[in-house]
Structures are given as C-alpha cells and as structure tokens.
Amino acid sequence: MSAAVFxxxxxxxxxxxxxxxxxxxxxxxxxxVGKSPSPFPQHRGHPIDFGSIRVGKSYVSLHLMxxxxxxxxxxxxxxxxxxxxxxxxxxxxxxDPDPELVAELKRLAEDAYKQWSKRNWI
Numbered sequence: 001m002s003a004a005v006f007x008x009x010x011x012x013x014x015x016x017x018x019x020x021x022x023x024x025x026x027x028x029x030x031x032x033v034g035k036s037p038s039p040f041p042q043h044r045g046h047p048i049d050f051g052s053i054r055v056g057k058s059y060v061s062l063h064l065m066x067x068x069x070x071x072x073x074x075x076x077x078x079x080x081x082x083x084x085x086x087x088x089x090x091x092x093x094x095x096d097p098d099p100e101l102v103a104e105l106k107r108l109a110e111d112a113y114k115q116w117s118k119r120n121w122i
Contacts, residue, residue, distance in 0.1 A: 016032070019122075032052070
C-alpha cells in the first residue's frame with residue numbers, strides 16, 4: 001500500500017524536478033533541493049530543501065518547504081487538502097490520495113517553485 005501511495009505522491013514533483021537537484025531517491029524517501037547554495041547563512045552554503053516524500057510506519061508524508069517561507073501559498077490550499085496537513089509544510093496520506101489532491105499538490109509545487117525562483121532562493 002505505501003509503495004503505491006509513495007509513487008502517486010512522487011508525481012507531484014514531476015514538473016519541477018528538472019529545475020532542482022535530487023538529494024535522495026530510494027524506495028522510502030525522495031528529496032529535492034536547490035541546485036545552488038542557499039542564500040541564507042544558516043544553511044552554511046548547502047542547497048535549500050524544496051520538497052520530499054517519506055514513507056513512515058502508518059502514512060506517507062509529503063513535505064513542501066516553500067509553504068513555510070511563503071505563507072501566501074497557503075491561501076490556495078483547498079479544505080480537502082488542508083485536512084491532510086500536519087504542521088506548516090507536511091501532508092500525510094494513509095491510502096491512495098485522491099487524484100484531485102495530487103493535481104492540487106502539483107499546482108502548489110509549481111507555484112512554490114515560481115515563488116522561490118522569483119526570490120532567487122534556488
């Protein structure tokens with residue numbers, strides 16, 4: 001079950017992945033970072049984390065870090081997707097996500113990439 005959920009969520013990053021660097025790509029974790037060093041001193045020259053998917057014990061989580069740094073992105077999140085939110089940047093799924101939620105997450109990831117690109121953060 002979690003492998004299918006993981007595969008569904010991995011598609012969320014399909015359009016932005018070519019603009020980012022692959023940090024991790026295993027059967028239980030997928031992570032993307034910026035291609036250049038972060039402009040923020042606390043990252044000490046390392047690329048900034050953009051998004052990731054992780055398989056946990058009882059759910060699969062998708063993290064989209066721009067939601068933390070660009071709160072205006074949260075205004076476009078539907079009530080259905082908000083129900084999946086844990087904290088500021090994480091969405092948890094126990095079963096196959098609804099295709100509409102996956103499509104919404106794709107749009108959100110694209111908007112997030114545009115925001116960070118405009119700000120020269122990645």
